[in-house]
Amino acid sequence: MTSKDSAIGNGNAETDSAQYAAQYTVIIIGGGPAGLFCAIRAAGNNPRILVLEKMPSCGRKLCITGAGRCNLTHTGTMAEFTTHYGDGGKFLRPALMNFTSADLLAFFKDRGLSFVPDENGKYFPTEGNAKDVLSILLAECDRAGVEIRCEETIGAIEHTDGIFSVKTANDLYTTDHVVLATGGASYPVTGSTGDGYALAGKLGLPVTATGPALAAIIMRDYPFRDLTGISFDNVPLSLYRDNKKIREVTGDIILTVTGISGPGALHMSRYVLPGDSLHVGFVVGGDEEGARQKLTEAIADGKNRQVKTVLSEIEIPVRFLLSLLELSGIPRDATCAHLTKPDRNTLIRNLTDFPFTVAGTEGYATAMVTRGGVARDAIRQKTMEAKTVPGLFCIGEVADIDGDTGGYNLQAAFSTAALAADAIKLKLIGRNQ
Numbered sequence: 001m002t003s004k005d006s007a008i009g010n011g012n013a014e015t016d017s018a019q020y021a022a023q024y025t026v027i028i029i030g031g032g033p034a035g036l037f038c039a040i041r042a043a044g045n046n047p048r049i050l051v052l053e054k055m056p057s058c059g060r061k062l063c064i065t066g067a068g069r070c071n072l073t074h075t076g077t078m079a080e081f082t083t084h085y086g087d088g089g090k091f092l093r094p095a096l097m098n099f100t101s102a103d104l105l106a107f108f109k110d111r112g113l114s115f116v117p118d119e120n121g122k123y124f125p126t127e128g129n130a131k132d133v134l135s136i137l138l139a140e141c142d143r144a145g146v147e148i149r150c151e152e153t154i155g156a157i158e159h160t161d162g163i164f165s166v167k168t169a170n171d172l173y174t175t176d177h178v179v180l181a182t183g184g185a186s187y188p189v190t191g192s193t194g195d196g197y198a199l200a201g202k203l204g205l206p207v208t209a210t211g212p213a214l215a216a217i218i219m220r221d222y223p224f225r226d227l228t229g230i231s232f233d234n235v236p237l238s239l240y241r242d243n244k245k246i247r248e249v250t251g252d253i254i255l256t257v258t259g260i261s262g263p264g265a266l267h268m269s270r271y272v273l274p275g276d277s278l279h280v281g282f283v284v285g286g287d288e289e290g291a292r293q294k295l296t297e298a299i300a301d302g303k304n305r306q307v308k309t310v311l312s313e314i315e316i317p318v319r320f321l322l323s324l325l326e327l328s329g330i331p332r333d334a335t336c337a338h339l340t341k342p343d344r345n346t347l348i349r350n351l352t353d354f355p356f357t358v359a360g361t362e363g364y365a366t367a368m369v370t371r372g373g374v375a376r377d378a379i380r381q382k383t384m385e386a387k388t389v390p391g392l393f394c395i396g397e398v399a400d401i402d403g404d405t406g407g408y409n410l411q412a413a414f415s416t417a418a419l420a421a422d423a424i425k426l427k428l429i430g431r432n433q
């Protein structure tokens, strides 16, 4: 019999678990940032830690974060961070307080990778990129003696008499603790295909409705198909459902073939549903009222000059203006003096509060995160352990946690990983006393 055989007996976990110690102290399912960091932090005092990753290599999504540059985290206090996760911010508070953005930056700085914030407060490596972030995580796993097995897809997890048996196509592993770090269902080519939801569900954990988030928004009857690539900085977006304003966001947007993308649109995509009305102000900087006043004054002062010339001077791209004049039923060579009051009002309304109807989002193929996941109610907020399955932890995006763009999702992955690792270490100390 090999040592592995002796650890897992004859493969019948129900009878074996009573007779044999588990083969591993911790099995982490998923080798993304959450899984790898949890492994590193839980290591020490020789626990046997195994990371099972279904892709040929770990951290594929991590490598494309921030367009390959990795926006690791953001400036601001941890209290401010909690406002960037929608309803999940309160739940995340203990994780963010236990392992802060300063702790995350220090972890990488101590290993030779420094980060600086850009003008929007997003931290990127000073030199280097997302692959360097992954290299550090893998080197630390190696140094800590963490075993990583790639191309291992989990078929089932069973929990009997306090021991988990984890079945893959190749093997059967037993362990005292399982950490689900399988990520969400977005950008599936990276390996994150939503497997964790089914695994958690089979272990009895509730999973809230999932959907793509931080994705480009597609509009019904979209009129700007030919204007792809025109962008607007720092513009207001307001979301209406049943004629009630339910969300306001300000940010940069870019027109696509089917709707809008860019940070402002991605942010808003977390909240939109088909049929919602999404109003966009296209006048750069300032609120709707200020923009209205600016346009009214520009047109009044414009006299015999063409409307398109006058308005292009307040940073509205001419091609976009021509399209909007046509949509507003105004001739493209109209002068300010000849604009009727109703025409002027229509034009100003379209420029400051253009009403799109949402068709949906671009979906999982290009979404940056998944909304929904293992229900927060089912997870202990201070440890990330499942309330009904002792020894099972859910970290990173597999849980019902999603944040704004800006480094908030990676910070949540690392902070929840740290919390689970610390809880596992405490359990092990308790067990060894």
Ligand SMILES: Cc1cc2nc3c(=O)[nH]c(=O)nc-3n(C[C@H](O)[C@H](O)[C@H](O)COP(=O)(O)OP(=O)(O)OC[C@H]3O[C@@H](n4cnc5c(N)ncnc54)[C@H](O)[C@@H]3O)c2cc1C
Pocket: 029, 030, 031, 032, 033, 034, 035, 052, 053, 054, 055, 058, 059, 060, 061, 062, 064, 065, 066, 067, 070, 071, 072, 073, 152, 153, 154, 181, 182, 183, 184, 186, 187, 190, 191, 192, 193, 194, 195, 196, 366, 367, 368, 369, 395, 396, 397, 398, 406, 407, 408, 409, 410, 411, 413
């Ligand atoms: C294009 C893009 C850019 C992004 N940029 C940023 C950014 O700059 N900043 C930021 O904060 N966030 C960014 N995000 C979001 C961020 O990448 C994720 O929130 C983060 O990677 C989640 O980490 P995770 O470890 O929970 O999951 P993942 O990174 O998704 O890792 C999960 C791992 O589990 C593996 N796995 C899945 N199922 C199984 C299974 N059954 N068996 C074994 N292994 C399995 C997967 O292959 C994967 O390696 C971006 C996302 C995308 C798509």
